[in-house]
Amino acid sequence: MQGKMIKAAKVSDFENRCVRSVRILGRHVAIIKNPDGSFRAMEGGCKHQNADLTTGKVSNGIVTCSWHGWQYDIESGACVQGGSASLRPYACRVEGDDILISLQPVDPDASSSSFVPFE
């Protein structure tokens, strides 16, 4: 269940960048565009000291925090280097030029079908 989808950004916002920080209903959300054109959304604040993860580096499905190097899987939000706390992933999908996000928690046991890739 994705819950209500909220317009968070535009696909055209990512023409020259692969990551963007947005604030939705008071929550800091990172939106990441994968090389295949699909999008992922997750909490935007690092679990270590709350640095903005969108200032970090994204490579091979991993975002690396620019402050102290903790690393997170952008698919699951799991911390894979540095700590043990995971980031909350959010379901997202594309409709036309709009990127829509649900702030409902993504069921970690659900298949990756919670995410709808951009084609």
Ligand code: FES
């Ligand atoms: S604030 Fe992100 S690793 Fe320290």
